[in-house]
Amino acid sequence: QNESDERALIKVDKGISISKDSLFLMNIRFRMQNRFGIRTESGEDLSIEQTDFRVRRLRLRFDGYVLNPRMQYYIQLGFSKADLDLESGGYAQPIRDAMIYYFFDKNFYVGFGQGKLPGNRERVVSSGNLQFADRSIANGVFTLDRDFGFFGYYTLPTKGRANYQLKGAINTGEGRNPSPGDGGLSYTTRFEYLPFGTFLNSGDYSEGDLEFEPRPKLSIGVTYNYNDEAVRARGQLGSSLYEARDLQVYIADAMFKYMGWAVMAEYFKRTTTDPFTHSDAGDIRVVWVGTGNNLHLSRMISRKSEL
Amino acid sequence: QNESDERALIKVDKGISISKDSLFLMNIRFRMQNRFGIRTESGEDLSIEQTDFRVRRLRLRFDGYVLNPRMQYYIQLGFSKADLDLESGGYAQPIRDAMIYYFFDKNFYVGFGQGKLPGNRERVVSSGNLQFADRSIANGVFTLDRDFGFFGYYTLPTKGRANYQLKGAINTGEGRNPSPGDGGLSYTTRFEYLPFGTFLNSGDYSEGDLEFEPRPKLSIGVTYNYNDEAVRARGQLGSSLYEARDLQVYIADAMFKYMGWAVMAEYFKRTTTDPFTHSDAGDIRVVWVGTGNNLHLSRMISRKSEL
Amino acid sequence: QNESDERALIKVDKGISISKDSLFLMNIRFRMQNRFGIRTESGEDLSIEQTDFRVRRLRLRFDGYVLNPRMQYYIQLGFSKADLDLESGGYAQPIRDAMIYYFFDKNFYVGFGQGKLPGNRERVVSSGNLQFADRSIANGVFTLDRDFGFFGYYTLPTKGRANYQLKGAINTGEGRNPSPGDGGLSYTTRFEYLPFGTFLNSGDYSEGDLEFEPRPKLSIGVTYNYNDEAVRARGQLGSSLYEARDLQVYIADAMFKYMGWAVMAEYFKRTTTDPFTHSDAGDIRVVWVGTGNNLHLSRMISRKSEL
Incomplete structure (x- = not known):
């Protein structure tokens, strides 16, 4: 089963998994991604200009349920320098996700805590299911990323094969590990339409058609986010603005898989x-407004190799 | 069994627990507390003035014994922004507890490492056994909190029902994760008297009478702490003082439970x-002296609900 | 079996160890070292001048294999103030080791990630196998420590008892958790010669002859490191230099054990x-050049006591 950042994994194939009389389940898993990059001076002069060797991601993940399989939790800690957000922020922030979910039934569940917003598809795909080592530049500029607050996930019951999903969240609007004391929340709604039914093995939230879908599958998603009195240049991310601004983000995305x-x-x-914010001293900081695109095409040759 | 911060838990009901031939036991547990707070402009204008959404506590706990059940350990790491002490201090401090205990017998054990001092009752109650999300303001101002050093716990053997406990600690006096190089230690002694015998399920160190004590139970405790050459405004906590001061802290507390x-x-x-400390430039920083009180009354309606 | 920082431990005696159909193994272990030090004013005046009480080391270790016992991993996180490198550096760095190894056969394996360089013997001995609480001063000044990159380990197949080992590494040259963007790599080669065969229980990488070697055993090692465009005063460690320098480190070491x-x-x-580097403002920072020695003699009285 694909790892999704929108709920706990109850069955895992790898990692430690311990349960007790259906009262308690804890999975422990980790993910490590080491990076090796090198840039030469030029195509002719192959001496090294720059290197990028480092532990890019090191994550520890706990999930499972307590007392009742309806009450699930999902905790993810990150320890690499990039995970800790040290490069942009000023202090260590090991907590990535800290969510509690309650499942009313298999079609409706709610969450509380810090987690990924129901924003663009590429962001919600877990880093273990990406095809490239990093996400796109457009994702970096426009993604809603993670935030703290309430989350809801609802699949509309239908008789046909088509599948309709509604997702929503109310959050601080300040991203991971916000400080107390901010006014102005963030409101996110997302709608997904899967006209040909659900993908095999949650394939609408993994890159690459690892399952070789025997019939065409499509998912179309639209997200609208209103961030009231945002104080960071990219909403949930970015440097501080001099003045608060109300941001609006529109996202449309689609995933198609077949054979x-x-x-x-x-x-x-x-x-x-007004994207320009001014300090008393006359300095200016700008909200990152504009539009972006991200297109990704891939072909799996066999179950073991990918073009 | 209630989780106590004064020894390792050998039997746990939740969490991962693995032992091997009575030679080794490791329990792994975590605790997560997410917070949702909101303040409106006024009683009439319900628009949001301020919010406090965040991961308040995220703890990972390892305890058990090695080689022999007499040799116990207890490690607790904290990862939320408040746990890391980033809001007051300047750098990340994930270690909360790191203790080794040796049990001579069930009435006498000693500890070495970083842990909670035998100070006021509310502080020693584990955050999982609190009734409110946070401890009292008086606790915040006067508590002895955690420190590094030697700890001893002794229960006087008696024939009657009454129970007498003696606790003591010698520590750095500088609180969690002190730097090497300080002179002046901290000395703590505590005496507890339980005239009607021990509480069910260690209830003298949990809030709320979850056990519905069929007979009245009382515990009275007094603590004296002498912190030689303290360098922080609240002893183990607080900002740096300009000059070292010898602090004395007196605590008296009681817990009563019945039905x-x-x-x-x-x-x-x-x-x-002299609570005033002076810098060479003439600035002043003050030791937080004075007195404080904390009273807490609760009634459990049934085993499942609490008023 | 001794814990080595040069490969994953597949069999452990202590700690949690979980495997599944030879497809997956994860060991979880921790190490805690609490320190108590005190210095009196003088031999006559025994009042306390300085104390050093603290959690010196608190490590969490995960190792094992995935899919195949040839594909091993080894992750070590450190949480104490010294582990996080807060005292010298400016930000928290919990990752100590994050390695993936591939074993071609028992004589040849390669690694990728962050780990200890094949430098001096004392540094590679795991802190759990040291005789003193800390390593030598010479080690602190000259060690190659940890770095990120590629590692290779090869034992030459021979017919006699003598054992020849070849180790090499290509790394960033900037030590733990380097930032991307540096030019100039570090190249390390090490050769070890064990004329009387291998030590019992990997004793060439532990201090103290815990095994009471019945026959004399000797290991001689030499290391050469070339750090191209190093930017720190001790190569992989130390404060930043004003200009990059090419460093060369030569190490020779030996371990002898018998009865x-x-x-x-x-x-x-x-x-x-040129060890002197200059800023534009005329300040100077120096590469730590020179020579150092470290000698260590010990006698084990019985299997349980050590002189």
């Missing part, structure tokens, strides 16, 4: 009334 | 000869 | 063309 082919497309737009 | 009723009371006093 | 006696000797030399 080893996978196409993922995303469109982003962020707007605000 | 679902619980009363906890605490009295604090901190003194020093 | 409870153990002798470890190390020689170090670091050179560079």
